Amino acid sequence: MTATITILQDDITQLKVDAIVNAANVSLLGGGGVDGAIHSAAGPELLDACKKLNGCRVGQAKITPGFRLPARFVIHTVGPIWSGGASDEAQLLASCYRSCLDIAAVHGFKSIAFPAISCGVYGYPVDQAAAIAINSIADNLQNCVDLETVYLVCFAEPVLKAYHEQFNCIKGVL
Ligand code: AR6
Numbered sequence: 001m002t003a004t005i006t007i008l009q010d011d012i013t014q015l016k017v018d019a020i021v022n023a024a025n026v027s028l029l030g031g032g033g034v035d036g037a038i039h040s041a042a043g044p045e046l047l048d049a050c051k052k053l054n055g056c057r058v059g060q061a062k063i064t065p066g067f068r069l070p071a072r073f074v075i076h077t078v079g080p081i082w083s084g085g086a087s088d089e090a091q092l093l094a095s096c097y098r099s100c101l102d103i104a105a106v107h108g109f110k111s112i113a114f115p116a117i118s119c120g121v122y123g124y125p126v127d128q129a130a131a132i133a134i135n136s137i138a139d140n141l142q143n144c145v146d147l148e149t150v151y152l153v154c155f156a157e158p159v160l161k162a163y164h165e166q167f168n169c170i171k172g173v174l
Helices: 033-042 044-051 089-107 126-143 157-173
Strands: 004-009 019-024 061-065 073-078 111-114 149-154
Touching (some): 019 089
Parallel strands (some): 004 149
């Protein structure tokens, strides 16, 4: 069975799923944006767990429990900082989604929720990031045999619009 991709506007910290994805930085020691929101909602145990991970490279991902979150786990990934598009940003962003889905597959997760990685402080153009997110997820779903639902969680209206536009563009080929 192939998982369903669902786009929704919500606060990712409120979702009761197997794993939410955190758009972190290489230190994995917290920050602003969705990272700050996840750490606040999960409680200080999350920072303690992150301290044991020794950071994370751009495009890769690491997992912790969700602690006080409704989600059971947090998959921390580090998106690329947008610097014009010629520094492998697209490959690195696609790698974030693939690495998170690899972890979800290993753990047999049924549900996972992604924020718009790199679309905030890291400045990735939202239309391009939305296309990469949807294509990368679609390309890697076949490896996730247990996965039933992938949520693409938009906080801000422009991101929601970009996801819907990109989703409609590629729906025919999925
Ligand atoms: N739920 C869902 N999406 C959210 C939430 C939320 N609660 N809060 C923000 N967003 P950003 P980045 C959206 O900046 O660009 C941190 O300081 C937000 O509207 O959180 O990957 C890290 O520590 C935007 O669309 O992540 C890094 O240093 C998206 O999440 C750096 O920011 C991503 O915005 C990472 O930057």
